[in-house]
Amino acid sequence: MYTSSDICGVNPIAALPFTAQGELDYTSFDRMLGHLAATGIQGLTLFGIASEFPKLEDSERLRLADQFIASLSGTGVFRAMSVTDHSTEVAVKRARDYQKRGADALMLLPPFFLQPDAAAISHHIFSVLEAVDIPVMVQYAPGETGLAITPEQLGEVAARYPHAVFKIECNPPVDYTREFLKRAPQASVLNGYAGLYMLEMLAAGGKGVMPGCSFSEIYVQIYHLWQTGKQQEAQALHGKLLPWIRRWMTHCEYIIQVEKTILYKRGIISTEYCRHPGWTLTAEDSEAIDTFIMEFSL
Template sequence: MTIPTPLTGVVPPVCTPLTPEGEVDVVSLLRLVDHLLEGGVHGLFVLGTTSEAAYLTDAQRRLVVETVTAHVSGQVPVLAGAIDMTTPRVLEQVASVTAAGADAVVVISPFYTRTHPAEIARHYRLVAAASPVPVVAYDLPVAVHTKLPADVVLELAAEGVLAGLKDSSGDLAAFREVIAGARDRADITGFSVLTGSELIVDSALAAGADGAVPGLANVDPHGYVRLDRLCRVGDWERARVEQERLCALFGMVRVGDPARMGGSSSALGAFKAALYLRGVIACPLTAEPQVPLSEGEVERVGKYLAGAGLL
């Protein structure tokens, strides 16, 4: 399907359920997609950070996209990450995920080598020229060690190179600069500005963002869809209450012991443990070499779910 311009609403970055052997659990993935669709989400983003795309083989990535796009069958747009180190490798990923049915691709800046903003812009222009579907930029400096400059994003949006931005930078000033530029510049139309934060969706929408890509929406899609709806009708007090409930639920990402695992292992493990406890997926395994949550840590995730009225 053609993605809306701009794309709005809640677009969860879909977790990738795994079997105990570390393979993609297709049955659980389909159940998760149904869980999200029943929650009223406005799109799906597969093969992002929350999807553990960096840990999946190319064959597993292709399987995820094929499974989700076939199952969704045009009900909502499916965006797929084309995550790799350099332009030629990204182009291979673009070819793979679009052949598998993705409606748009989400692309980060080159990484491993340091790149100049002019080289980042060239990267996106080359990807867009080769991509049969719209390209959304993914600003993720924690992974690529390069902040995607607001002026570069706006320049590429004006050229029609980029259809949107998923901002996971944590730089709220630069995020607002993109929002204002996309709103005020006559040469930018239909450009989607999406926050990747679970914690400031109400603030982002109040500032003019088009939507959100919150990993926690895997666990509570109804909550984020409700939050989005409250913001769009201007019921800011009830939106604040809902956002604060979701912020409290997000505390689950810190259940993992930092003495034995990284923050990503803790967060992704918590999301998967929550989905497991809610009966959505069959196994809470995260991909190697991430450290799994302990039984006690999974129990703590359950307490967060109970506190949020989800268990």
């Protein structure tokens, strides 16, 4: 059984492949999971924002959850699933169900629809944490949710629940993380946001990164260089990646579509389809993606 300290390293958010008609492509999904397991990642998370989770039917979600657990079984990759329900009661049921299905960890997106107050948000987070005993990555993504959580509030969560892990992706996240870790030095912190602040976060005490999944090999290489004391090489490779992810992270739907297109052009999934509403890439975007794939030998 995994503990909070095991949740580290490169833990991408799984994309969801669709057919050209917008139906889930379970064959491509299985092929993508096999590819990702072979890249050297430490973990993989399903139903994050990059998984287009708001665009799924409940029946699709359950089938994907079972396939995700089964396909990654025995690979050594920890399997996390995100609980995104806005009802506390439903989130608790979902968390227990995912643990029962075999998830090694959960990610929790706090509720933000209709702007619940701080007490309601704390109750939601605490309720889910108390419902399971596997690690739970509490997600802080104010740019996407419009929800502000202070370092003090997160510190209270860390103090009460040792199996909590924290995914911090405010922009920028570094000062926030330092403040949080002053209050909870024992806490494990990961960062999303396409890894824009990956090395700064590792230097600040972070334990890993949660980017998209279409070029996981690059993040794995950066992380390995950093962990083996080759900071200059890590910074050089990250610096080479930065202009690309800065451009694509100007809108969430933009980078979701870019990641899907990269997976398609690499032959990992069968189409680049994203469910609507989404983002339409330009011819210039497509040419840039070709250049990116060639430049990084993907």
